[in-house]
Amino acid sequence: MTFDNENEGKKDENVSQSQEVNSNNEDLWGFDMSYSKTHDGRIEKHISCEVCNPIVTGGYDSEFNQIVICQNSAYSENMVRAVLLHEMIHMFDYCRNKLDMKNIDHLACTEIRAANLAHCSFMSSLFQGDSSFINIKATHQDCVKHKARLSIMGVHKVSKEVADAAIERVFKKCYNDLEPIGRRIRRNSFDMPRAHAEAHLYGYDM
DSSP, X not given: OOEXXXXXXXXXXXXXXXXXXXXXXXXXXXXXXXXXXXXXXXGGGGEEXXXXXXXXXXXXXXXXXXXXXXXXXXXXXXXXXXXXXXXHHHHHHHHHHOOOTTSHHHHHHHHHHHIIXXXXXXXXHHHTTSOOSSSHHHHXXXXXXXXXXHHHHHHHOOOHHHHHHHHHHHHHHHHTOOTTTOSXXXXXSSHHHHHHHTGGGGTOOO
């Protein structure tokens, strides 16, 4: 399972850190749910609520193509949305590209994409120390690399240097891959409803 956690604890091999993304992300995870429906019928059978290590909120198990929501730690609606959005990026990558979590470059790519699309808004990365008002583009990329690095180190139990090397090999391609949302979402903007409204143009039935 994917392991996206800045702390070292985990449930089984899993899981993703307890953190919230933009609170108005209904359109985004709804967009990902629509993609999953078109490929596998009912998304509900791929979501499981379980009791986890309390420092994590969820994860993605590629073996069963299943998202885990930690019922004891994802205690708000926004946190559940955050888990769904992050893990559905992994699910999208698995369904589209046959993601292999054992391949460190594959893992690096999907973690880059999840951080890019789900977590590293400017304000959230500013508050956690990954961004500044100087050179916003570079600091956003630093936030994405930081999130991806922690996940890779957690899943593959590798050094920072090995994780960074994998990130650099795939960063340009994966950072610029914005499917299925089509844009990086700016806080307090119309980006989310626009992405939702444009879904039909890319073959997503909303």
